[in-house]
Amino acid sequence: MRDVALRREPVPPDGTMGGPRAGGRFGEYGGRYAPESLVEACREVDEAFREAWADPGFRDALAGLLAAHAGRPTPLTPAERLSEALGVRLYLKREDLAHTGSHKINNVLGQALLATRMGRRRLIAETGAGQHGVATATAAALLGLEATVFMGERDIERQELNVFRMRMLGAEVIPVTAGSRTLKDATSEAMRHWVGATGDSHYCIGSVIGPDPYPWMVREFQRVIGDEARGQCAAELRTGVPDHVVACVGGGSNAAGTFAGFADTPARLVGVEAEGGAGAARGRLGVLHGCRSLFLQDGDGQITEAHSIAPGLDYPGVGPEHAHLRDLGRARYVTVTDDEAISAAVRLARTEGIVPALESAHALAWVIRAADEGDLPAGSAVLMTLSGRGDKDVSTLKELL
Amino acid sequence: MTNPTMTAGAVERHLRARRDAGRGLLMPYVTGGITPGWTDYLRAFADAGADAIEVGLPFSDPTLDGVTIQQAGQTALVRGASTRRILADLSGMADLGVPLVASTYYNLVQHDGPEAFCAALRRAGVGGLIVPDLPVHEADELTDVAAAAGIEPALLASPATPQPRLAEIVFRSRGFVYAVSLMGTTGERAALAVSAAQLTERIRRVTDRPVLLGFGISTPDQAREARRHADGVVVGAAVMRRVLDGAGPDDLRAFLATLRKALDQECDRPR
Ligand SMILES: Cc1ncc(COP(=O)(O)O)c(C=O)c1O
Numbered sequence: 001m002r003d004v005a006l007r008r009e010p011v012p013p014d015g016t017m018g019g020p021r022a023g024g025r026f027g028e029y030g031g032r033y034a035p036e037s038l039v040e041a042c043r044e045v046d047e048a049f050r051e052a053w054a055d056p057g058f059r060d061a062l063a064g065l066l067a068a069h070a071g072r073p074t075p076l077t078p079a080e081r082l083s084e085a086l087g088v089r090l091y092l093k094r095e096d097l098a099h100t101g102s103h104k105i106n107n108v109l110g111q112a113l114l115a116t117r118m119g120r121r122r123l124i125a126e127t128g129a130g131q132h133g134v135a136t137a138t139a140a141a142l143l144g145l146e147a148t149v150f151m152g153e154r155d156i157e158r159q160e161l162n163v164f165r166m167r168m169l170g171a172e173v174i175p176v177t178a179g180s181r182t183l184k185d186a187t188s189e190a191m192r193h194w195v196g197a198t199g200d201s202h203y204c205i206g207s208v209i210g211p212d213p214y215p216w217m218v219r220e221f222q223r224v225i226g227d228e229a230r231g232q233c234a235a236e237l238r239t240g241v242p243d244h245v246v247a248c249v250g251g252g253s254n255a256a257g258t259f260a261g262f263a264d265t266p267a268r269l270v271g272v273e274a275e276g277g278a279g280a281a282r283g284r285l286g287v288l289h290g291c292r293s294l295f296l297q298d299g300d301g302q303i304t305e306a307h308s309i310a311p312g313l314d315y316p317g318v319g320p321e322h323a324h325l326r327d328l329g330r331a332r333y334v335t336v337t338d339d340e341a342i343s344a345a346v347r348l349a350r351t352e353g354i355v356p357a358l359e360s361a362h363a364l365a366w367v368i369r370a371a372d373e374g375d376l377p378a379g380s381a382v383l384m385t386l387s388g389r390g391d392k393d394v395s396t397l398k399e400l401l
Numbered sequence: 402m403t404n405p406t407m408t409a410g411a412v413e414r415h416l417r418a419r420r421d422a423g424r425g426l427l428m429p430y431v432t433g434g435i436t437p438g439w440t441d442y443l444r445a446f447a448d449a450g451a452d453a454i455e456v457g458l459p460f461s462d463p464t465l466d467g468v469t470i471q472q473a474g475q476t477a478l479v480r481g482a483s484t485r486r487i488l489a490d491l492s493g494m495a496d497l498g499v500p501l502v503a504s505t506y507y508n509l510v511q512h513d514g515p516e517a518f519c520a521a522l523r524r525a526g527v528g529g530l531i532v533p534d535l536p537v538h539e540a541d542e543l544t545d546v547a548a549a550a551g552i553e554p555a556l557l558a559s560p561a562t563p564q565p566r567l568a569e570i571v572f573r574s575r576g577f578v579y580a581v582s583l584m585g586t587t588g589e590r591a592a593l594a595v596s597a598a599q600l601t602e603r604i605r606r607v608t609d610r611p612v613l614l615g616f617g618i619s620t621p622d623q624a625r626e627a628r629r630h631a632d633g634v635v636v637g638a639a640v641m642r643r644v645l646d647g648a649g650p651d652d653l654r655a656f657l658a659t660l661r662k663a664l665d666q667e668c669d670r671p672r
Contacts, residue, residue: 195585
């Protein structure tokens, strides 16, 4: 019998974030809408990932790299002073303390290890904030692979330091001048490049987007965030699980990894998007970069440009599994503005001594607003993934503050 | 298995008839809406001896196109081109006597819904459809309604396509089979890729549907060489580079005439 006192929400059987259905589907989303020239390459990645993920040897090797090189497990930090001010119990999952400064390293070490196993000698990546590019360059250096990173010209300007870091790590950074010159265009260009390089290169997608198996594979590589946090919450909280689990959503990888650890619990899942890049909250059904999902588009079906102060949230769509979780009502997706995110970043810096990435500041901005507006009842336990640290954003913030 | 000639649609019947008469097929491409009088290019193509004409419906994120066709699409979009306006322009034209084949990315099909999209193509006099990001295993929802609307969706085969999948592609393709000559995006190349001959030979082993070779074919010599392997060629970037450089319909007619001549010469030789 169901324990009514726990207000346990019925968890839909396919909202528990297991493997996707046949054809890489999450409900009606997902799939493999890749040009024919990439279909075989996607199939090879799929086959290799399934084998590797079922192989304890691969899992051990990855866990070893995550511990020895990336600094996992990352801590769960109670945000004491901020919690007191907000009247909730806020816990931060500290992905900002992972090596390279964000959760992106979790996925990249997984894919780089997989690429090595597949005999590939080069990683291709797209990057927005530069965090995925830096993580890719890092993993490539660590495992003796080459790295080619595509980055929109506009992002190159606003994330200069990360461009330098990538080059210092030995990666080739290729500026993308097409379209909005941000993440969407960098992703298109990386895909074009992969078409001509499938023989020796692995396309290391940085979020839970792209053709099957990427949305699923990237979520599995990121689920370490949720799995660790689940155990840490169990030790920390009387109820064992938090009432709310919150993460920012660009393509949705840190959110998917976080949610995966709690999808089978009564915790409410909240994805926070940038007002100007709200694929899940405001997108329409579409197909882009290999998958069917929700994308911002105009009345003619052209993809519109996203706008966010956080380059990692500057993507006009969202991963297919998030679209599915939204439809099921298992997760809800909300938006915050640039200004709210900036104030939240400053507030976290001053109350907890942590300068968050502007992406992560979006998640916090929602927590602050929801606590103020009573959307988060007083005393609720809130787990928030702090996806990255703010060093990359200091020059942006310097101009604004 | 049914006889493909019996079930063939208008595009395929047209291409088969010309091929069977010994003609090397020529399908030039133009981005719809690229210039105010863009449909004049179609007339020029038909005059120059095109056997079918591919009309691109520009999309904001053309992930399989190289810089030339990307730029052409961007130019058209900035001019205000849309599927609706391009199809309206086509509806206003007199019949050219050659089939029109639309090409675009799946988001635009999905946006209207495959059924409404195909019906709109049909009303505008378009007979075929190419969607490069819709591979055979995802194609059901389009192919079923396309058949009902009288639209022939041609599927793409690539040098990386394994043989059993290739058989499925050519079986499900309508109008013709689009053989992608190389592992890369659209765009002019200095030479015909080696993979072109191998791929077309693999396709021929499983079908007698017309096979058009595309991607990279830019010169009369390349067209002549392509004709040795395939039933004909698709020429896109080489056309659009000229258009972007300001070439008008007469210039394009002259350029296509050189390709036409090359294909005709190759036909005179024993195959
Ligand atoms: C720190 C940080 N957080 C979040 C994101 C957004 O990506 P995702 O939604 O895949 O976690 C990025 C992307 O660059 C990032 O750098």
